[in-house]
Amino acid sequence: MSWDSDLVDNVSDELFWDPKVDNVAIAVSAKAGTITLRGTVGSLREKREAKKAAQRVTGVLEVDNQLKVRLMDDAGRVDADIRGDVLQALMLDSLVPRTVDAKVLDGWVTLTGRVDWQYQRDEAEFVASNIVGALDVFNEIEIKNPKPNAGDLQESIKSAFKRNASLDAEGLHVSTDNGMVTVKGTVGSWAERDEAIDAAWSAPGVTAVRDDLTVTY
Incomplete structure (x- = not known):
């Protein structure tokens, strides 16, 4: 085969x-x-x-x-009902700040607002994706962290890579530009790729992460 x-x-x-x-x-x-x-x-x-x-x-x-x-009963839901459920779920999740809002058009959910950390963006998207009737989620939430010192940011991410037992830090390269982090290199699995990207997002001041990693076996 x-x-x-x-x-x-x-x-x-x-x-x-x-x-x-x-x-x-x-x-x-x-x-x-x-x-x-x-x-x-x-x-x-x-x-x-x-x-x-x-x-x-x-x-x-x-x-x-x-x-x-496609809903199992093949029946769509009214956008206003979906939005109400999304907002209610976001409000009940302690990890999502009240600055996050949502709108719905034809079952497509768009999240907006500002947060301090990427994990809050991820949590809001996860919550919205669980709502019955949501066909997809567009995450337009912005991160409002202050811009960090580029050298400090780069070194802190490299240190996080070295501490992580799931990562081969030698094969990873980091560059930064005004809060934007680019991670390059090769990883041995999607799980390792996710660990590297999550580690980069966890550094204070990161506003965006560009994934230039290649998964090789």
Whole structure:
């Protein structure tokens, strides 16, 4: 069997194995290490979990997630109801500041506002993606951290890489520009890639992270 054929089998098995994903209506294909997911799922959360499952498989270089969200009863929800549920969920989450707002158009949720940290942006997006009827979430929340000293920021991120047992810090390179951090190099898995990007986001003063990492096996 070819490498791509093995990937299709392994990704399909991983989707079946993940209890958060209903793999019945998901088609998997592969080309040169890039996995494409097609079909329908019952929620945006399930669509994202399917992509994570595919990324966990050894040998997967990229995932093109073309899954469509469709409610199981095939009935849409009014945008105002979706927005109300999103705002209520955001308000109840202690990690999301009250400065975050949401609007909904045809089931597409857009998050706006300002926060201090990336984890707050991530949490708001996670919360919104769990709302029934949300077809996708656009995260336009801004980070308002003061701009750090470029040298201090670069060294603090490098130190974080070295402390992290899940990372090979020698293969990672960091550059900074006015709060924008670029991480380059090679990592051995998507999990390692996520660890590196999360570590970069955790440094005080970071307003954006550019992912130039390559996953190699």
